Amino acid sequence: MKMRRKSELPSKPCVCCGLPFAWRKKWERDWDSVKYCSERCRRSAPKDQLGRS
Numbered sequence: 260m261k262m263r264r265k266s267e268l269p270s271k272p273c274v275c276c277g278l279p280f281a282w283r284k285k286w287e288r289d290w291d292s293v294k295y296c297s298e299r300c301r302r303s304a305p306k307d308q309l310g311r312s
Contacts, residue, residue: 275300 268282273296280296295301 273297273300275304 265281269290270279270281271293272279274294276296278296282290286293295304
């Protein structure tokens with residue numbers, strides 16, 4: 260695979276804080292399901308957003 264600059268990688272906004280975050284190798288398989296930029300944002304998300312009752 261060709262090396263890419265960070266600015267060329269896909270990015271999307273965090274559901275919790277709204278800040279954009281870039282694609283990471285560890286998210287390669289499940290990039291479509293990644294919603295939060297960090298563990299802190301994921302933990303602070305309301306329970307109904309996580310699909311729990």
